[in-house]
Amino acid sequence: MIRLLLADDQALVRGALAALLGLESDLEVVAQVGRGDEVVAAAVEHQxxxxxxxxxxxGLDGIEVCRALTTHAPGVRSLVVTTFGRPGYLRRAIDAGAGGFVVKDTPAAELAEAVRRVHAGMRVVDPSLATESLLDGANPLTDRERAVLREALTGSPIAEIARTVHLSPGTVRNYLSSAIGKTHTATRAQAAATARDRGWL
Incomplete structure (x- = not known):
């Protein structure tokens, strides 16, 4: 039996996934959590x-969960199953150690097979996302630019963003200007929205 942990903040989704995967004779759902910061402990506890x-x-987004599992529970393989099929998310998840990346509308039989392949040490990636990711190219933003753009999504003024990310207002303006150029947009709001939609944040 392959022992599975499900991490999703929607109980209904967790229940549906558990029911579908539980129909497979070689898969067993041993734990379910609703927060990212509960995954590593639950994975270890339930083996x-x-x-x-x-x-x-x-608590901790799914991509950081993959990174945490790779570091603190390397025997646990991770498979990202998400509604948000953004190419940037795919690249970041694989970089964080995910064994696979599929979208939630994947048919049940394909999802079960993806679990088996990830468990066997193979990599499973939604083919259309893989193509988009190749065409989209690598995330051009630096960590600092991403941090500043995440705050820009809230619509906060420059001074507030600067306080939050512990930088001077002038440095924040420079990062925003650079990010606007890299995203080929005209404003910080457009740059933040574009980066979010491509899964770069």
Whole structure:
């Protein structure tokens, strides 16, 4: 039996996934959590072998969960199962150690097979996202530019962004200007929205 952990902030989604995967004779859901910062402890406690992780989780996002599992529970393979099929998310998840990346509308039989392949040490990637990711290219933003753009999404003024990211207002303006250029947009709001939509944040 392959022991599974499900991490999704929507109980209904977790329940549906558990029911579908539980129909497979070789898969067993041993734990379910609703927060990203609960995954590593639950995976270790329940001796999970594969963690199915959503991207948008409270406490710790799914991509950071993959990184945490790689570091603190290397015996647990991670498979990102998300509504947000953005090429930038795919690239970041793989860089963080995810064994696979599929979208939630993947048919149940394909999802079960993806779990088996990830458990076996193979990599599974949604083919259309893989193509988009190749065409889209690498994330051009630096960590600092991403941090500043994440704050810009809230619509906060420059001074508030500067306080939050512990930089001077002038440095924040420079990062925003650079990010606007890299995203080929005209304003910081457009740059932040474009980066978010491409999965770069």
């Amino acid at each position: 999970a072998q594969v963690a199915l992780v959503d991207v948008e989780l409270p």
